[in-house]
Amino acid sequence: MLKARIKFRKYGVMKFIGHLDIMRYFQKAMRRAEIPIAFTGGYSPHMVMSFANPLGVGLTSDGEYFDIELSESVDFAQAVRRLNEVMVEGMEIVNMIEISDDKKKTGMAIVAAADYLSEFVMEHPVENLADKIDAFRSQPEIIVWKKTKKSEKDVNIKPMIYDMREQDGKVYMLVATGSVENLKPELVMQAFGKFLGIDLEETAMRHHRLEVYADVGSEGQRHLVPLDQLGI
């Protein structure tokens, strides 16, 4: 079975469309663009489509991914063009690549990290942002109250922050993402805001995802590669 990975951008008002609706959106987009996608059997067949780490409502992104199965081969460049012709404003297909049939290399399973640009929406920007990020990161541990589906507990998120620095007046961060460990940028910024003494009730935040990565390193050595550069 031929498999393909599609990378897309999500921006503008589309940040208000949640993950499940984005999945529905792409199912319909596939039909509009007449992409020969494979279906499951049964009375209500559905498209074989698997999304990498879902993006939260309110976030924009330059690096979103999903994998599909094709029932026949297509010219990828043409497919990208056809898809872009049926997109709404705020959705853009970046590329489409062939991927291995190996289940371990598809979908959620390979996601290891993602990076973001985050900011506080405030009248006055945080002064000496770079220094403050350094100070924040050099704490021995960064404890936050983390809610998961199963439990609520104090977690030290410091090991999950792989990188964090100032970039264009915003906060750049590279954090653990995926099914093993998952850290949302909101949580990092909450901890950072608390560290800075910012009133988080009153201050809005914006987050923009840049890229999603797989870890191809071995023996504990992390080697992150964007999902569209993994090769077959």
Place this chain on the structure above:
Amino acid sequence: MRKLALSDEILLKIEKPARYIGNEVNSVMKDKNEVDIRFAMCFPDVYEIGMSHLGIQILYDMFNRREDVWCERVYSPWMDLDKIMREKKIPLFALESQDPIKQFDFLGITIQYEMCYTNILQVLDLSGIPLFASERNEEDPIVIGGGPCTYNPEPLADFFDIFYIGEGETVYDELLDAYKEHKKIGSSRREFLERAAEIPGLYVPTFYDVTYHDDGTIASFEPNNVHAKPTIEKQMVLNVTDTYYPEKPVVPFIKVTQDRVVLEIQRGCIRGCRFCQAGMLYRPTRERALERLKEYAYKMLKSTGHEEISLSSLSSSDYSQLKGLVNFLIEEFKGKGINISLPSLRIDAFSLDVMSKVQDIKKSSLTFAPEAGSQRLRDVINKGLTEEIILEGAGQAFEGGWTRVKLYFMLGLPTETEEDMKEIAHLAEKVAERYYQIPKDQRNGKCQIVASTSFFIPKPFTPFQWATMCNKEDYIQKAHIVNNEMKAQLNRKSLKYNWHEADVTVLEGVFARGDRKVSKVILEAYKMGCLYDSWSEFFDNEKWMEAFEKTGVDIGFYNLRQRDMDEIFPWDFINIGVTKKFLQREWERAMKGEVTPNCKMKCAGCGAAIYGGGVCVESKN
């Protein structure tokens, strides 16, 4: 990039922000400086309901085909946003441009059910448009209403500038052209409304005076303006094949009630059930040509990417090309992963065959709508369905593997006796017995027969428009009789009975046959906080009862009073083609339990033949 009317903070705080951002596939963006007329089309309920409505999709497409018009959409903000908009004084806006409704030339509101009336006031209120038409000035949009409830627009007459009576495809162009002319020459709002009143099908309530007898019934209903006509002619498209239909309907991001391509196969119904308003309003029955429907199916599936296609009509089984259409849909689309949904089909060998092809028998149920439990009462309401047909259909279905049957009934129909009510339970029992006639080793465990009742509401322009209703306690009593009888049946464990609350029925009755005096109650209830009355979680009957008390409007006058045959009804100024004489004749036949054949069998002389089209002509060929 468009700027949204709501801030990120608000949008991230409320439920389903996608309701308010527009940008959907096939939504239409134009340059507001390049158009002459801006039209805001409203369905006064939440987005997911409003977006499922075919009529708005048709008009949205039709208006936007004109280069000089930009039609946008607006829905009722949900309760969470409603509160925020009032607190922060954010004006209601249209989804496409995100501009305030107040800046528009027209606000069109489709009025599909009575329980949306307070939501109409919400939309006006949040837009900053005066609730009363008489208080609006040159700055305000022209507020125009359409849809089934406008066949008795009187309870809402004070709130609307114009009502469009009938199908939208016919005279909107004329109205829009007249509006352009009005803007060009700079005539007054009143002069424009006078011009509008001359267009067939358009009713401008302020140009009419109503006087009442001492007993509260109408004494006279007369135009008070030379431009207004004494009778308003219902608008109708005679040829439904060669008219507007949206090839690119808007595709919502979030799941809505009708999340599929809808093919409207015909308008009207030949059956003539005496309680059914749609069956009278949309006469004569007009079919859309099969070849055109096939074309639409291809184009609409392609333009939307929907994974389901459905047929829409009052009675699909009466469509003469049904077999051809259904077989085409199955052959053409089933293999492409498109679901085919077939509502309102009569249960027979053909429909069972196609249903077994398009749905999972184990998961689906079959629906019958006998409407009344006894044959006597079914004759009174002119529902042609017999016990024999039901048991035959159910039997075939059971043998084909189905185990679940839904039965729909009404309580409170004219002439109903206790025996008629009990017959509902007996019919459900007979259906269950038919199932257990199948040898045990050949059937699929137990069957489930679900009987549901709603309470009958007499509607304008039906033979039952003279009928009296019951009070709330009587309705509940009727439901209890059915419930007790259900429990007394042999197969009671396979039977289930559901009934609706009676509170809403009483209100719907008042609004359906109400006059201009009823507007006070609607306004009062709205001011007291009533909103989203069609949503059981928000409906507040106590508040409504208080509103009736405060305004002195008597429910009994509208619901319990015996109406004389020659009484002037609030809606009598509208001509729907079907004559009051015919309705009266049907009422009398009903009282005698006489059935009237359907339009294809024999013309009953209802009056709709005057249009010279549809089934009236075809059946004579």
